[in-house]
Each structure stands twice: as structure tokens, then as C-alpha cells.
Amino acid sequence: MARILGGIGASHAPSMEHVYDAGEDVRRNEEWEPLFGPFQQVSEWLAELRPDRLLVIYNDHMDEFFLNAYPTFALGVAEEYPIADEGFGARPFPPLPGDAALGWHIARALVADEFDPTICQELEVDHGVISPLPMVDFAEGNGQWRIPVVPLAVNVILHPLPTPRRCYKLGQALRRAILSYPEDLGVVVVGTGGLSHQLTGPRFGRVTPEWDREFMRLLAEDPEALCAYKHEDLIKLGGTESVEVVNWLAMRGALPREARPIVEAYYPHKIMGYGLQAFAAAT
Amino acid sequence: MIEQSAQAELTEDYLARLDAVQPSDLPDELDLFDETTARRGIRLNKAAYSLKDADQRDLFARDEEAWMDQFGLTEEERRLIRSRDWIGLWRAGMSIYVMVKLSGVTGTPLPEIGRQMRESG
Numbered sequence: 001m002a003r004i005l006g007g008i009g010a011s012h013a014p015s016m017e018h019v020y021d022a023g024e025d026v027r028r029n030e031e032w033e034p035l036f037g038p039f040q041q042v043s044e045w046l047a048e049l050r051p052d053r054l055l056v057i058y059n060d061h062m063d064e065f066f067l068n069a070y071p072t073f074a075l076g077v078a079e080e081y082p083i084a085d086e087g088f089g090a091r092p093f094p095p096l097p098g099d100a101a102l103g104w105h106i107a108r109a110l111v112a113d114e115f116d117p118t119i120c121q122e123l124e125v126d127h128g129v130i131s132p133l134p135m136v137d138f139a140e141g142n143g144q145w146r147i148p149v150v151p152l153a154v155n156v157i158l159h160p161l162p163t164p165r166r167c168y169k170l171g172q173a174l175r176r177a178i179l180s181y182p183e184d185l186g187v188v189v190v191g192t193g194g195l196s197h198q199l200t201g202p203r204f205g206r207v208t209p210e211w212d213r214e215f216m217r218l219l220a221e222d223p224e225a226l227c228a229y230k231h232e233d234l235i236k237l238g239g240t241e242s243v244e245v246v247n248w249l250a251m252r253g254a255l256p257r258e259a260r261p262i263v264e265a266y267y268p269h270k271i272m273g274y275g276l277q278a279f280a281a282a283t
Numbered sequence: 284m285i286e287q288s289a290q291a292e293l294t295e296d297y298l299a300r301l302d303a304v305q306p307s308d309l310p311d312e313l314d315l316f317d318e319t320t321a322r323r324g325i326r327l328n329k330a331a332y333s334l335k336d337a338d339q340r341d342l343f344a345r346d347e348e349a350w351m352d353q354f355g356l357t358e359e360e361r362r363l364i365r366s367r368d369w370i371g372l373w374r375a376g377m378s379i380y381v382m383v384k385l386s387g388v389t390g391t392p393l394p395e396i397g398r399q400m401r402e403s404g
Binding site: 014061062063066084085086087089157158159160163198199200201202203204205230231232235236239240241271 | 300309384388396403
């Protein structure tokens, strides 16, 4: 039977891609060490843990899905996931390896649990997946991704959005989906996005570190408390685009209640509250 | 009679959940991409979304007017694109996520969009 080995909450942002692509010297300079140092710790932890799969809960930014038909939850069931061209040419990474069999199992398990995702045999992933992923997985030397992924996209763009509580319950259903998979696989669940940021209107660039830190504390210690927040609350506390944090809540729902962070970092910088939180969860 | 039974079905809990789905108490400076914005912005969003495609970016660079012809834009929407009026485009319903694609093809850095956004208040 498959097992859940842990979880990772991580911001995603084009800025993280620019820094990563600029090379090791820039990643570990004074400006970026506060974020990329902890990413390195997570990378080392994962290398030791050796998960067989990553289940990545993220949101697309109109790079795969568009307003003609916007899915609330969309699940990848493909053998590989090409990198999307977000309007500047695709980043030069090979496609992410997938696991179609696991994807289809999760699709059936979610439907059995009364979650009904859009099922995607083709899916291009954008910075919602690949801005944090190279820091934890990409084997830079040989240019190959190490760990196959199953991506799950959550609508955080076109209101009405699935509620925070619904996303937490989705995580719980994903947990049952993984635990019921017959193959002996170790899975790490990743949730990406946030934390505070505001990209539109007169509050452009506003970051709210106090709330971000409180969010991370609650996520670790009392995730059910976050289920009571409405999107309206999250927008007021962290900005319009900060509602992406529901992806972290879904990740947390897949972990045991008593899981605690083993790596934790928060770095408010320029227009983003960058967060990183890794949980060990031996089940 | 019918009304009474509907009231019984529409419990307080249900109505509270229905109410919470649509944020309705945000200050003016915090926006949402919802029914109003989605309906208003559909042409502009389709236009900017097309720029995912390298051929569309080439066409934009070669002949911006011909590029705009494809999307049934209103004259006002065309004016907003021509004048790189980011705040105007935002108010007309363009999502920030496709606006980023338009910023790329027009060579506008995000901080410049940010500057305009901040000054809009």
C-alpha cells in the first residue's frame, strides 16, 4: 500500500524562477539565502526520504486553463507534463515525468469520496508547479527530474472558488486515495502558492508578514481553524492573490493531524511573502 | 405553503455558506475576479491569453492592429491596449495573469505596472 511520507508548503512565483535560473551564486547570495537556504534543507531532507512520487497541489495562472471553461479541481492522469509557455517562451526544462496509473486511481478515489475533478490526460504545468519544484527535485547535473508527479490544480482565480474548508477536505480525500493505492509507494504531498501578495489596484505590492506567520502557525498547529476563514477574510488579510494558500491547506489535510514542521522559513521580500514549510509524517 | 417549505429547506447554515461564497464586504481597493469582471473582461482576456502562443506574439510585434482584429474588441478596449493603460485594462476586466503576458510582449516590466496600480488609488 502507498504511504504518505510528508508534506511541503511552498510559495510559487516567477521571481523564484528568475533567481533559480541565474545560478547558484545568485541563489545563495545575501538577498536570496533566506529563501533558497531553507529550500536546500528541504532538498536534502527529500534526498534522504527518497519519495517515489510527489502529489503537487497548485494553481494554474491561465497557462493551461482559461476562462472559457475553468475547472474547480483538475487532476493530471498523464505520463508526462510539459512546461507551459507563459508568454515568454517555456523554461528549458524537460517535461515532468508523471504516473498515469496513480493519477487514474486518485481520480476514482476522489469520485468515490464525492470530489469530482476534471480529468486531464494532457496538462502543461506553469510556475505554480515548476517555480518551487527545481529547488527540491531537479538533479541539476544530469538535467533530469528525479521524482514522478501527479499534479492537481485548484481554481483560485475565477470566483466562486472552492472554500478553504473544501480544500482541506480535498486533502483528506487525497490522503485516503493514496493510502488505498495497492502499490508500495512513498508519497510526499506538496501545496504551492502565496503567501501574502497583492498584484492589482492601489495596494499593489502589499505584503503582510504578521498574517503570513500566523497562517503558517495555524497550518501546523490547528489547520481546522483555517477552515473557518472565508476567501473574503484571506483577501483582506493577505491580498487578492493570496487566496492561493488554500493549496497549502489541502496539502495539510493529507497529513496526520499531529504532523509538525521540520523545516520552516518565512521571508517577506519586495512584493511577496515567501513561505516554506516541510512536514515529516511517517505513516 | 410553497414559500414556507422553501424557507425550511434554506437553513440558516445553508444561507450563511451561500453568502460566504461571494465576498461582498471588500474595500474598494481590493478587487475580485468574479461574475462582473469575467463578463466585462472576456474579450480583453481572450486577447491577452492568446499571447501564450509564439505566433500570436509575432503577429503582435508585426502588426498590433491586425492582432487586435481577431478578438472583437470594442474601440475603447483597443485604445486601452494601444495606450498601455494598465490600470484602465484592469478596470475593464483584464486579469492580472493574462496582463502579465501582454506586459511581456510590450516590454513593460511588472514594477511599471505596479507603479501605475499604486497611483490609481
